[in-house]
Amino acid sequence: MKRIVTATVINQSGVLNRITGLMTKRQFNIESITVGHTETEGISKMTFVVNVEGDGKIEQLIKQLNKQVDVLKVSDITDQAIVVRELALIKVVSNAQVRSELSGIIEPFRASIIDVSRENLTVQVTGDSDKIEAIIDLLRPYGIKEMVRTGITAFPRGSQRSVTDLKQYSILN
Amino acid sequence: MRAKARNEAEAVTTEMTGADILIDSLKKENVEVLFGYPGGAVLSIYDALYRSPIKHILSKHEQGSIHAAEGYARVSGKPGVVIATSGPGATNLVTGITDAMMDSLPIVIFTGQVASNVIGTDAFQEADVMGITSPITKHNFQVRDVKDLPRIIKEAFHIASTGRPGPVLVDIPKDVSNMKMVPGDECKVNLPGYQPTFSPNVLQIKKLADAIGTAKKPVILAGAGVLHANAGKELRAFSERHEIPVVNTLLGLGSYPGKHPLFLGMGGMHGTYTANMALYECDLLISIGARFDDRLTGNLDHFARHATVAHIDVDPAEIGKNIPTQIPIVSDAREALISLLDTETRTPETEEWRKQLAQKNEDYPLWYKSNTEEFLPQRVIELVHKHTKGDAIITTDVGQHQMWAAQYYSFADPNKWVTSGGLGTMGFGFPAAIGAQLAFPDQTVVSITGDGGFQMTLQELSVLQELNLPVKIVIVNNQSLGMVRQWQAAFYEQRYSQSLIPVQPDFVKLGEAYGIKAYQVHTEEEAEAVFSEAFAHRDPVLIDCRVSGTENVYPMIAPGKGLHEMIGVKP
Numbered sequence: 123m124k125r126i127v128t129a130t131v132i133n134q135s136g137v138l139n140r141i142t143g144l145m146t147k148r149q150f151n152i153e154s155i156t157v158g159h160t161e162t163e164g165i166s167k168m169t170f171v172v173n174v175e176g177d178g179k180i181e182q183l184i185k186q187l188n189k190q191v192d193v194l195k196v197s198d199i200t201d202q203a204i205v206v207r208e209l210a211l212i213k214v215v216s217n218a219q220v221r222s223e224l225s226g227i228i229e230p231f232r233a234s235i236i237d238v239s240r241e242n243l244t245v246q247v248t249g250d251s252d253k254i255e256a257i258i259d260l261l262r263p264y265g266i267k268e269m270v271r272t273g274i275t276a277f278p279r280g281s282q283r284s285v286t287d288l289k290q291y292s293i294l295n
Numbered sequence: 296m297r298a299k300a301r302n303e304a305e306a307v308t309t310e311m312t313g314a315d316i317l318i319d320s321l322k323k324e325n326v327e328v329l330f331g332y333p334g335g336a337v338l339s340i341y342d343a344l345y346r347s348p349i350k351h352i353l354s355k356h357e358q359g360s361i362h363a364a365e366g367y368a369r370v371s372g373k374p375g376v377v378i379a380t381s382g383p384g385a386t387n388l389v390t391g392i393t394d395a396m397m398d399s400l401p402i403v404i405f406t407g408q409v410a411s412n413v414i415g416t417d418a419f420q421e422a423d424v425m426g427i428t429s430p431i432t433k434h435n436f437q438v439r440d441v442k443d444l445p446r447i448i449k450e451a452f453h454i455a456s457t458g459r460p461g462p463v464l465v466d467i468p469k470d471v472s473n474m475k476m477v478p479g480d481e482c483k484v485n486l487p488g489y490q491p492t493f494s495p496n497v498l499q500i501k502k503l504a505d506a507i508g509t510a511k512k513p514v515i516l517a518g519a520g521v522l523h524a525n526a527g528k529e530l531r532a533f534s535e536r537h538e539i540p541v542v543n544t545l546l547g548l549g550s551y552p553g554k555h556p557l558f559l560g561m562g563g564m565h566g567t568y569t570a571n572m573a574l575y576e577c578d579l580l581i582s583i584g585a586r587f588d589d590r591l592t593g594n595l596d597h598f599a600r601h602a603t604v605a606h607i608d609v610d611p612a613e614i615g616k617n618i619p620t621q622i623p624i625v626s627d628a629r630e631a632l633i634s635l636l637d638t639e640t641r642t643p644e645t646e647e648w649r650k651q652l653a654q655k656n657e658d659y660p661l662w663y664k665s666n667t668e669e670f671l672p673q674r675v676i677e678l679v680h681k682h683t684k685g686d687a688i689i690t691t692d693v694g695q696h697q698m699w700a701a702q703y704y705s706f707a708d709p710n711k712w713v714t715s716g717g718l719g720t721m722g723f724g725f726p727a728a729i730g731a732q733l734a735f736p737d738q739t740v741v742s743i744t745g746d747g748g749f750q751m752t753l754q755e756l757s758v759l760q761e762l763n764l765p766v767k768i769v770i771v772n773n774q775s776l777g778m779v780r781q782w783q784a785a786f787y788e789q790r791y792s793q794s795l796i797p798v799q800p801d802f803v804k805l806g807e808a809y810g811i812k813a814y815q816v817h818t819e820e821e822a823e824a825v826f827s828e829a830f831a832h833r834d835p836v837l838i839d840c841r842v843s844g845t846e847n848v849y850p851m852i853a854p855g856k857g858l859h860e861m862i863g864v865k866p
Binding site: 186 | 425426429430433434435437454486487488489610611612615616619
């Protein structure tokens with residue numbers, strides 16, 4: 123199952139190495155990682171999408187991450203109300219004839235065209251992974267020349283729906 | 296003018312180099328002895344050491360330094376401190392660092408590094424020590440600025456010795472140890488991401504107390520966490536109060552008196568039948584400071600499957616890792632036991648259970664061939680026990696001699712058993728004995744080793760020679776890699792591939808080459824005579840015991856089998 127895990131870390135050299143290293147060592151499949159600064163200087167936040175089998179495995183991952191000296195906080199936010207965003211840049215083959223047709227596809231996704239050349243144009247789309255998959259599917263028939271994705275970044279929404287059976291993994295009893 | 300000049304002069308005198316700060320910090324941490332080997336990138340550090348009274352033990356290979364530090368840490372509970380140079384010096388430590396990580400030993404390692412301005416250029420003797428040691432340390436630091444050095448050293452000792460202990464490495468570029476600074480005020484540890492839980496959650500303790508009250512077949516599994524927490528006394532009080540039998544893990548031996556009526560012996564692959572059946576049949580398993588290693592549990596499907604599992608561990612990541620746990624208690628072992636002793640608990644009725652176990656112990660004791668002319672390795676261990684009155688510090692490598700030592704040297708007290716458990720490192724025991732002897736110069740330290748493992752680190756004999764350390768080396772020499780041979784016999788149709796080693800050095804001459812008294816014994820009678828002499832004086836000695844080459848370690852749980860499927864339980 124796919125889980126979204128965030129880790130707040132001290133921005134030290136080697137922290138990313140330690141974290142990816144422990145994931146490799148314990149055979150966790152990382153689908154994506156994003157890292158960036160937070161509102162606090164010297165503190166970064168990582169968002170992982172990992173593929174794990176079973177609750178035991180994700181619990182173990184969170185505990186192992188928590189053990190790292192430079193890691194301040196780890197949360198599995200998959201089951202919370204969260205805002206999830208990913209950005210993709212897609213270069214699509216297009217000549218003048220299909221350009222307006224493409225615009226018609228892009229618009230409902232609130233994606234934008236950020237570069238145009240004679241043979242192709244570049245689409246920028248942000249959203250959750252499903253939305254990005256959907257636009258990719260629609261653009262594929264036109265010929266995708268190149269594509270890059272950032273991987274998702276996420277955090278909990280300002281207000282959580284009242285759910286009582288949230289799965290909590292904590293180092294405390 | 297004059298006042299200004301004087302101020303400047305004072306400022307100059309208080310300025311210190313990184314190397315001086317390092318040595319000064321070690322003094323503040325009450326480090327008595329360093330294990331190390333000099334080299335280009337640590338020249339300044341060794342120069343500062345030259346002016347310092349701290350004792351430095353020069354090994355003959357960095358692996359010898361770190362295993363000695365591990366032995367020192369294991370018996371003293373204090374961090375073992377290692378210094379090595381950059382590149383090969385650091386990479387030679389890798390086995391020992393991993394060993395300390397697996398067996399949770401507090402070790403602080405200082406490695407030199409090439410100068411900051413050439414890091415990353417494949418400079419002479421450069422290695423990516425941070426990258427190499429990240430997965431095998433509890434934490435590692437590279438010092439970028441000498442101003443950070445005092446704080447980093449303090450943090451390194453703090454991390455290594457608190458919570459679940461482990462190795463911490465500090466990589467110091469050459470220019471940083473030369474850099475000068477005026478030491479400031481006492482620095483503080485600043486580790487917001489490192490706050491190990493020390494005291495147990497009261498509700499969980501209550502839950503365990505309730506479970507104890509209703510248990511019919513409770514058993515305690517005590518591991519090295521009990522030793523690290525110094526909780527032997529509390530463990531004994533707790534088990535005696537509720538009459539709960541105790542099983543030790545390999546590394547936990549000594550945390551409970553070996554001859555105690557409630558003691559069932561070691562559990563696991565070569566544990567006692569009684570201990571394993573207790574783990575198999577119990578209805579309440581109280582694991583304290585043990586991590587359910589596969590060599591202990593056997594096939595997980597058959598491990599304590601009818602039991603409520605309570606797991607006390609200072610490392611939350613160990614709880615639920617291998618065994619589903621109903622009562623998790625994150626805590627220092629001693630704190631948890633004190634809390635349990637303070638909690639009102641109904642003493643369970645375990646008489647029937649203890650009777651069953653006593654019967655098993657009577658029916659299936661540890662055994663070896665009795666009517667034979669051969670010199671048996673098990674007898675060597677028993678003789679060592681006899682001549683040291685069961686009171687020596689024993690170190691081993693990994694393999695048959697290790698298992699026999701665990702089975703037949705009954706440990707009465709904590710912190711007398713030094714063995715490579717998790718990593719299973721050949722060549723560990725002899726240098727570890729050197730470290731243990733330095734921690735306790737007045738105690739008898741015996742390095743029980745195999746002919747294979749001893750040859751991996753025998754160069755450290757020169758340390759015995761130099762310091763005249765009275766370590767007693769007992770080589771259980773079966774002229775083979777015994778455990779490999781045993782598995783080849785059992786699982787590879789006796790194809791002894793590369794495990795029989797009939798050609799060996801003359802260990803007696805070897806010992807003598809290092810100025811150490813050495814003997815070779817072929818029979819029990821010869822051993823008796825040599826042992827009584829060897830253990831009577833305070834000099835190093837090497838005894839090559841030529842034992843039977845065909846003995847196997849029994850009883851045994853074959854790989855993939857459950858605790859209840861032990862083989863070789865009877866002659």
